[in-house]
Amino acid sequence: MAGSVQNQQQQQLLGIIEEEEEKLQKQKEETEGNNNNNNNTRKQVGSDMAPTAGNSIHRSGSRPQLDVSKAEIQGNVEEKYPTILLPNQSDDLSHLALDIGGSLIKLVYFSRHEDQSADDKRKRSVKERLGLSNGNRRSFPILGGRLHFVKFETRKINECLDFIYSKQLHCGGLESHYSDGVTDQNGIIKATGGGAYKYADLFKERLGVSLDKEDEMNCLVAGANFLLKAIRHEAFTHMEGHKEFVQIDPNDLFPYLLVNIGSGVSMIKVDGDGKFERVSGTNVGGGTYWGLGRLLTKCKSFDELLELSQKGDNRTMDMLVGDIYGGLDYSKIGLSASTIASSFGKTISEKKELEEYRPEDISLSLLRMISYNIGQIAYLNALRFRLKRIFFGGFFIRGHAYTMDTISFAVHFWSNGEAQAMFLRHEGFLGALGAFMSYEKHGLDDLMVHQLVERFPMGAPYTGGKIHGPPLGDLNEKISWMEKFLQKGTEITAPVPMTPLAGTTGLGGFEVPLSKGNTLRSDASALNVGVLHLVPTLEVFPLLADPKLYDPNTIDLSDHSELEYWLTILSEHLPDLVDKAVASEGGTDDAKRRGDAFARAFSAHLARLMEEPSAYGKLGLANLLEMREECLREFQFADAYRSIKQRENEASLAVLPDLLVELDSMDEESRLLTLIEGVLAANIFDWGSRACVDLYHKGTIIEIYRMSRNKMRRPWRVDDFDEFKERMKMPCHKRALLFVDNSGADIVLGMLPLARELLRRGTEVVLVANSLPALNDVTAMELPDIVAEAAKHCDILRRAAEAGGLLVDAMINTSDSSKENSSSVPLMVVENGCGSPCIDLRQVSSELAAAAKDADLIILEGMGRALHTNLNALFKQDALKLAMVKNQRLAEKLVKGNIYDCICKYEPAS
Ligand SMILES: CC(C)(COP(=O)(O)O)[C@@H](O)C(=O)NCCC(=O)O
Numbered sequence: 001m002a003g004s005v006q007n008q009q010q011q012q013l014l015g016i017i018e019e020e021e022e023k024l025q026k027q028k029e030e031t032e033g034n035n036n037n038n039n040n041t042r043k044q045v046g047s048d049m050a051p052t053a054g055n056s057i058h059r060s061g062s063r064p065q066l067d068v069s070k071a072e073i074q075g076n077v078e079e080k081y082p083t084i085l086l087p088n089q090s091d092d093l094s095h096l097a098l099d100i101g102g103s104l105i106k107l108v109y110f111s112r113h114e115d116q117s118a119d120d121k122r123k124r125s126v127k128e129r130l131g132l133s134n135g136n137r138r139s140f141p142i143l144g145g146r147l148h149f150v151k152f153e154t155r156k157i158n159e160c161l162d163f164i165y166s167k168q169l170h171c172g173g174l175e176s177h178y179s180d181g182v183t184d185q186n187g188i189i190k191a192t193g194g195g196a197y198k199y200a201d202l203f204k205e206r207l208g209v210s211l212d213k214e215d216e217m218n219c220l221v222a223g224a225n226f227l228l229k230a231i232r233h234e235a236f237t238h239m240e241g242h243k244e245f246v247q248i249d250p251n252d253l254f255p256y257l258l259v260n261i262g263s264g265v266s267m268i269k270v271d272g273d274g275k276f277e278r279v280s281g282t283n284v285g286g287g288t289y290w291g292l293g294r295l296l297t298k299c300k301s302f303d304e305l306l307e308l309s310q311k312g313d314n315r316t317m318d319m320l321v322g323d324i325y326g327g328l329d330y331s332k333i334g335l336s337a338s339t340i341a342s343s344f345g346k347t348i349s350e351k352k353e354l355e356e357y358r359p360e361d362i363s364l365s366l367l368r369m370i371s372y373n374i375g376q377i378a379y380l381n382a383l384r385f386r387l388k389r390i391f392f393g394g395f396f397i398r399g400h401a402y403t404m405d406t407i408s409f410a411v412h413f414w415s416n417g418e419a420q421a422m423f424l425r426h427e428g429f430l431g432a433l434g435a436f437m438s439y440e441k442h443g444l445d446d447l448m449v450h451q452l453v454e455r456f457p458m459g460a461p462y463t464g465g466k467i468h469g470p471p472l473g474d475l476n477e478k479i480s481w482m483e484k485f486l487q488k489g490t491e492i493t494a495p496v497p498m499t500p501l502a503g504t505t506g507l508g509g510f511e512v513p514l515s516k517g518n519t520l521r522s523d524a525s526a527l528n529v530g531v532l533h534l535v536p537t538l539e540v541f542p543l544l545a546d547p548k549l550y551d552p553n554t555i556d557l558s559d560h561s562e563l564e565y566w567l568t569i570l571s572e573h574l575p576d577l578v579d580k581a582v583a584s585e586g587g588t589d590d591a592k593r594r595g596d597a598f599a600r601a602f603s604a605h606l607a608r609l610m611e612e613p614s615a616y617g618k619l620g621l622a623n624l625l626e627m628r629e630e631c632l633r634e635f636q637f638a639d640a641y642r643s644i645k646q647r648e649n650e651a652s653l654a655v656l657p658d659l660l661v662e663l664d665s666m667d668e669e670s671r672l673l674t675l676i677e678g679v680l681a682a683n684i685f686d687w688g689s690r691a692c693v694d695l696y697h698k699g700t701i702i703e704i705y706r707m708s709r710n711k712m713r714r715p716w717r718v719d720d721f722d723e724f725k726e727r728m729k730m731p732c733h734k735r736a737l738l739f740v741d742n743s744g745a746d747i748v749l750g751m752l753p754l755a756r757e758l759l760r761r762g763t764e765v766v767l768v769a770n771s772l773p774a775l776n777d778v779t780a781m782e783l784p785d786i787v788a789e790a791a792k793h794c795d796i797l798r799r800a801a802e803a804g805g806l807l808v809d810a811m812i813n814t815s816d817s818s819k820e821n822s823s824s825v826p827l828m829v830v831e832n833g834c835g836s837p838c839i840d841l842r843q844v845s846s847e848l849a850a851a852a853k854d855a856d857l858i859i860l861e862g863m864g865r866a867l868h869t870n871l872n873a874l875f876k877q878d879a880l881k882l883a884m885v886k887n888q889r890l891a892e893k894l895v896k897g898n899i900y901d902c903i904c905k906y907e908p909a910s
């Protein structure tokens, strides 16, 4: 019975929609006509709101100048180090620290985020309503920005100086943002390592700067502590070719043993921040391997030497237990025949000259000798001080799988499996990071894991922290460099094959570690360090039941076939995305060139990941989808779906009044069901789904919407509607957070009517939208205009939007009939802090975190936010997850269903 009433209502609704269809088609044609003529002449919803990130990335070629005009203190002037906002500062100010070692120079430098000063009306009203004073930024003297990691060979110090000069890293600095340092403290760079002494005069001569020397051990420890506390999945284990990321609890980090393998080796017992003791070391380190290796093999570089070891067989050099015991194990004392009894020992009995040995074998034997030795001494020191964790860092390792396996094997062997070696992704940058942190007052050491986002910009798959060719300056340089790179046909370094080889040698485990193959990924690409984005205003979403147990991703991409599938999906979507992106920028030659460069860069990222899935740390689908958006931004595509979003918003807003009338004619119960159906049906408007994009080529928005609504037959694949309905009969929620998804029908005909229903029942509503564009997702900047348009036809929305400070100019004429309900509960919009179709609730904006404090209902909508991420997330408050599954494989995998199935998952507060 209820079903037939519903069907009748649905038919009525669709009838109205059909009438509108013709009107809309006409409008659409007009719109397209206008678009072709002139993008800017038409009144467009949100048209003046598009973020200007594209422009703000521009850097002038000349030396950066500090522009303090209109400078103002942000936040409380009484604070010790209030942030000074420089609204007219357009050049990136940088802050640089160096670790100048015997072999390598490591640079860490900071560049300010370009858009920190943006503050719109919406943000101001949210701050007022939620009692946020300037976000939480005021407690951080550091402004948002990026930390970059770069290295040079010390013998090529001039290249390093050129790089610093071209980027003007020696000029300006963070001090410029502080109250007591608006003057440019030009002239001093923090530096550590022996080269800080050795090359001080050269820096003075070439750049006019003095090197302010910082203690090396201090820096190493400060750098390691920072990374282990602030970077997610910084540490990993590496055994038999298998890399596994380890999440360290920052509250349970100390004590640990830090083994820094540079030219020599230092072993440091770390008990806390600034609390450490160098307990041991060995002079047999990276320098020994390179020095002896160079003499013995005539190799020209460390990397070449490492590469040789990949093809080596140490049995020709090393004396094994089996060599002594006639091929037998010495089982009584636990030594297998393949254990190395004496490194290079075999060469004593053979009457061969150096030239008669293969350089490959020499290199491998040397590498194993030194790695085992370091592993063994490290373990003995850990035992001596009862330290359960050993972290290995330093550039000797350089992400080299075989070296890590060898060290791990030694630690495992000597500890009888009780201890495990761990490695750090930023292994070589500990000292430089520590030196960077020694600049006073930058507040970096206060930053926590949720305030740092690691991202891989355009250069990552190629450079991996190493600069090839001239340093990259502006976008033009970036693209031409990319073009040259590709023309030259420079290979993206070959993968490390994981082929198991037969037999055993060495310490009894394996003949050749599994990670050793025919080719070595050069350290340039093995050094998988991204750019760290420092966003001091990010917070952990306060309504997560247990943030420690929270994992945003639903799909496990460590399953290789899964990863391959999603990488292929992204790759196949690329041509269409490039078309949209280029069109969004007017299809100019410049846009085409950028589109091309974007496609190459993003494809290179995908290829890199296909070869080495853990190249960028632990990766989930959310990261992959975010990387695509980041890459678009990198090539200055501010909003690839801008015009599609505008068109769909307009079309949907035209239908909205009739939908509202229709909804208002229903009783509460069927209205609630119709509303939820509406959300699910309208979630079909997703330009990120291959299947949906194919559909859009076959019909108009309204045809698709009608088809989608017609498919809304209950029970849905996951159907907790009845439980939700029961809850809605109880006293209303105080505040609901609605995590909205797509523009057009999704927001206008789906989520806004649901928001209206909640408002009408007396629940405050906070619409949570993206901070930056991602596919056709609606952004927090665009929403107020959409709400204002909708409010013209709806008294409930108008009053609530006014109460929420969304309608600043109350000039709305309403034609809504529901005036009897004089609700003044507010409707607000907050940004979520991300620019991705998914959401990682460990890193949300401070305004969302503030809004969440009084919320008792969370509604997550869409595939990205409710399925790819957060499907399994548990919350402290009631949660409703709504989405249409627009991918066949995902439907099968998650719900044993089919494409276009719907999910309505309700979970009362846990
Ligand atoms: C990118 C998306 C998560 C966006 O979905 P939404 O959150 O808008 O519902 C989704 O379109 C998606 O997973 N697309 C890739 C899969 C495919 O093309 O089938």
Ligand SMILES: [Mn+2]
Binding pocket: 686, 741, 742, 775, 776, 777, 837, 862, 864
């Ligand atoms: Mn979306």
